[in-house]
Amino acid sequence: MESAITMQNVTKTYEINVEKKSLKQLFIDTVKAKEKSQSTKIQIFKDISFEIAKGEVFGLIGENGAGKSTALKIMAGIISPDAGQVHVHGSVAALLEIGLGFHPDLTGTENARLYGSILGIDRKSMKELMPQIFKFAELEGYEHVPIKRYSSGMQVRLAFSVATSIDPDILLLDEVFSVGDKRFQTKSFEKIKSFLDRKKTVLLVTHDLKIAEELCTRIMFIRKRGKIEIGPPSEMIEKYYDSLKEGLIRV
Ligand SMILES: Nc1ncnc2c1ncn2[C@@H]1O[C@H](COP(=O)(O)OP(=O)(O)OP(=O)(O)O)[C@@H](O)[C@H]1O
Numbered sequence: 379m380e381s382a383i384t385m386q387n388v389t390k391t392y393e394i395n396v397e398k399k400s401l402k403q404l405f406i407d408t409v410k411a412k413e414k415s416q417s418t419k420i421q422i423f424k425d426i427s428f429e430i431a432k433g434e435v436f437g438l439i440g441e442n443g444a445g446k447s448t449a450l451k452i453m454a455g456i457i458s459p460d461a462g463q464v465h466v467h468g469s470v471a472a473l474l475e476i477g478l479g480f481h482p483d484l485t486g487t488e489n490a491r492l493y494g495s496i497l498g499i500d501r502k503s504m505k506e507l508m509p510q511i512f513k514f515a516e517l518e519g520y521e522h523v524p525i526k527r528y529s530s531g532m533q534v535r536l537a538f539s540v541a542t543s544i545d546p547d548i549l550l551l552d553e554v555f556s557v558g559d560k561r562f563q564t565k566s567f568e569k570i571k572s573f574l575d576r577k578k579t580v581l582l583v584t585h586d587l588k589i590a591e592e593l594c595t596r597i598m599f600i601r602k603r604g605k606i607e608i609g610p611p612s613e614m615i616e617k618y619y620d621s622l623k624e625g626l627i628r629v
Pocket residue numbers: 392393394420422440441442443444445446447448449
């Protein structure tokens with residue numbers, strides 16, 4: 379198996395401030411060199427290891443707050459784990475939040491160019507790609523309109539189109555199908571499947587289990603408190619349903 383991503387013994391903890399202080403109090407504390415306000419730690423993952431093969435559409439499912447986006451952000455190199463190692467083989471394009479990185483006052487073209495440059499695509503190649511980017515996104519005519527005039531669906535379509543048009547080795551998608559209409563969804567599925575045909579790797583966070591089952595080759599089910607299980611889509615989805623049922627019974 380040729381590996382696209384490996385995570386080895388990864389641990390991730392977030393620190394959150396529990397004490398609410400006014401700005402004035404924070405200033406006084408700083409001047410008096412008082413101890414930092416109280417914080418609490420939440421552990422998302424403890425010592426997790428797994429490998430994603432080249433050519434997989436790998437799904438991440440689990441309840442709200444389980445750590446799906448955190449896992450994706452670690453793999454995209456946006457956040458670092460506290461311990462452990464992450465190895466990524468190939469170029470990565472990440473679509474993590476609606477309009478992530480889009481500047482409201484810049485036009486669609488300017489934002490696409492900026493996004494491309496962040497992903498390491500030179501200006502000339504981006505210029506050549508621009509017509510097909512706007513065509514796939516069904517945004518022809520909106521090239522020079524500021525992003526703040528785009529609907530959230532239009533922004534996602536543009537971001538998806540840029541990320542897929544630059545043809546990365548690994549594509550990370552976080553909940554991109556919750557926006558956009560059915561027809562665009564179908565078109566996006568085809569695009570993802572074409573990635574699969576060309577041995578590219580796609581990582582997909584979704585709450586839509588039908589989409590997960592249709593698209594994924596394997597699924598990682600993240601339980602609360604960071605326990606992970608990886609297996610065939612139908613098996614993992616069943617486990618997720620069972621855990622949701624257990625949760626309801628407890629409530
Ligand atoms: N920057 C941060 N600082 C502190 N805590 C955070 C931070 N980012 C996420 N968290 C917390 O970490 C946990 C996991 O968050 P994450 O966004 O990874 O979950 P998720 O499974 O993607 O959730 P959802 O399905 O709701 O998007 C949550 O409890 C969240 O509040």
